Amino acid sequence: MTSSSTVVVASPPTAFSGIGWHAHWIGSEPASGGSPTSLGAIETPAPFHRTMFRTTVTLEAVPATVPARLTADSRYVLIVNGVEVGRGPARSQPRKKRYDEYDLAAVLHEGTNTIAVLVTYYGHPTAFWQPAVANGGLGLDAVLAFEARIGDDWLVSDDSWKAHSSTAWTSPSLEGLEGVPVELVDARELPVGWESPGFDDSAWDTAHRRPAFHIGGFGRTQPPTDPYGALLPRGTAPVGGQRVTPAEVRVSGKVTFAGAPGEHPVTRVSAALHEHAVSSDPVAVFPVAVPSGYGEATIVSLDFGRVVVGTVHLALQAAEGTTVDILYRERPHSADESESFSIPRTGARYIARGHDDRFDAVEVNGMRFVHLLISGGDAATVIDSFEVQERLYPHTGEAFFRSDDPEIDALYRAGIRTVQCNAQDAFTDCPTREQRAWVGDGVVHQLVHLTTNADWRLARAYTALGNSPRYDGILPMSVVGEIESSGGYTIPDWSLHWVHGVHNLYRYLGDLDEIRALLPTVEGILRWYLPYVDDRGTLADVPEWNLVDWSSVFVTGRSSLLTALWVRGLNEFAELSLFAGNPGAAQWAAGLAAAAALGYEDFWDERRGTYIDHIAEGETQAPASQAAGATAIVSGLAPRSRWDRILDAITDPSTLVVRSWIGGDDGAYDQQKIADQMRGVQRIDWDADREVVIAEPFYSYVVHDAVALGGRAGDLVTLMRRWSQFLVDGYDTFGECWGWGTPVHGWSSAPTRDLVAYVLGVAPAEPGFASVRVAPALGTLGRAEGAVPTPHGFVHVSVDGDAVALSSPVPVVFVHADGTEEALPAGSHTLTL
Structure with missing residues (x-):
């Protein structure tokens, strides 16, 4: 039967219309004031603190629904009648501030009800929050905006509320890579039951309305106001868990x-x-x-x-x-x-x-x-x-994968758990050390969601949150937080992975309006690279931090890796531009890609049958990596006639070596290696003429794309077994790198996507899954089955030897083992592979 299960790809309709609020911004103190004539004045934000807000409302009866929405600077916890209702808002840039909606009917009762909100203001940027540019009334300390519609009446934050800026909470300053605040709570300073009904708040101060205090603000206290702009709905599911x-x-x-x-x-x-x-x-x-x-x-x-x-x-x-x-x-x-x-x-x-x-x-x-x-x-x-x-983003729906190999099944589950541990209000690198939303890392999380989760809203939010270009067009390496707030150097190639994330949305969701909105940023990223195009059409001497991968790859001088990643982006932009009806932009991108292909021949190593990493000072260099060979394939720069030789060269276990410029043998970052790299010292301690540096878990998603594109998807079952090294001593998540790094790093979760898109072989045949491509490649597995989300319902596939059973809500392009394709209508089918 064709599945009719719902896949969530969009946010539910809001209960509130328009961008205007009835609520007022409120704080515990009056606005700091200042002079409206002091344009561009620098305001000093308050240090870390938490403010408690309270109000009561008496109801003769509780309506069937009581829609409410709220937001805060920086974070809030909403408690109604002593029951925690929710937390937020979701991370966002200050001028794209989010709000959350709730239905309070279930937690209200006849008589007197208490609404309590704890608001945290961080003072200085964290891993997940960056301050707004203050205007004298807003953006300097803890403020709240709350409104609820109760029948025909409104309950709104205003100067009838009570507020108390508490001395119970403090937080030490953040240093180095620390970006996650540490809570210090002195309960002797914290009133018992402040959030519950019956608490006596008569000694608390009255809350103060906070105006937008600048020449164009007109003292307005109701959103939308500077510095937050039009407040936007959360757009993703609330987090939760056991x-x-x-x-x-x-x-x-x-x-x-x-x-x-x-x-x-x-x-x-x-x-x-x-x-x-x-x-x-x-x-x-x-x-x-x-x-x-x-x-x-x-x-x-x-x-x-x-x-x-x-x-x-x-x-x-x-x-x-x-x-x-x-x-x-x-x-x-x-x-x-x-x-x-x-x-x-x-x-x-x-x-x-x-x-x-x-x-x-x-x-x-x-x-x-x-x-x-x-x-x-x-x-x-x-x-x-x-x-x-x-507090994890929900993993919903009936998607699954199982086979006759318990080790492989464990990898599928581990990738889901790893991404879920790194998915709350955004995709993050790790939930322990950083919690930062790196714009490159998230592309792997996105692919796991698109192939295993019925809720695609966070996969879409990944591109929306990352759509925050620097003034020169490139993206910050990590969005929302102290890194974006600083405006400092970035990882340019992380922006190219974000471009790939936009292309993923095109393939899986096919929303024309969404793609059109993202295309200007995609083009700006690609144009950022133009000054570094040399006379051979390739990229050379690209500044800032060209990471590519934690493995020991070379990107100095003329770079095959950066060139190929850029060309992959150009090709994807061309395809997106045609989808959006802009053939001129597609032609521009195709011309740059064709010019790069001519000069890219300089990186080909005929003896080894793959591409080298770089050319320095006009001399070809020996080092070659999995990353270089794989990116040559996925970019289309390597002729099809070379793919088999390349894949042989970069997957031969007898020549693969694990090396990293950053990681150490003791399981942690190697500070000496980092110091060396900052001085331009990169030591080759492997046989660069013969051995190939294996990609670390993150960039393996590109390597696996190349293996599948080269017609060897079945080999992925063998290649992904390397990830089993993480699933020991009780850990059920994938770690950051081979032998070092954090034990739960979302960017390492490619095997989960691979098992769905390449081994089971379910992927979009047309944008938005107008039709589905099913190309099973079980490799060493004898049996596999699964269900895969699409915007139209779930596709079910079962493969047992040569026997295939599938059901699909959309037409199917079925690919047989010999590569021939068979067109099938929507519905259920039994075939021989």
């Missing part, structure tokens, strides 16, 4: 600890772990009683058995002043490890009030291991519970 508890809990004996109370919690816990061993005998269940008191401390270590991502919730009984310092780790702590900057410095601190003690984290963190250092107070402490509320 509450998870540790698989193991271990407790140390009393330890002497001399750490200063004011130190960073991560520093304090790390120092204690270096000095003291934790019991090897796990405690069975909570509650856990631990000794503590003045001059002594206890370490409690937790293992969740896998990396989990969400907010920490700790319930405890402790004496007033007892300090719980918390360290989140993705790997076990080692007393021998050097304090590499790549190790996450994420954690928290909770200081007990002596009653009603509970730490409910606001910040989302990824962790497998958690270490608690409990010190101070004058009595023993009881840990009643420690849980993580997972």
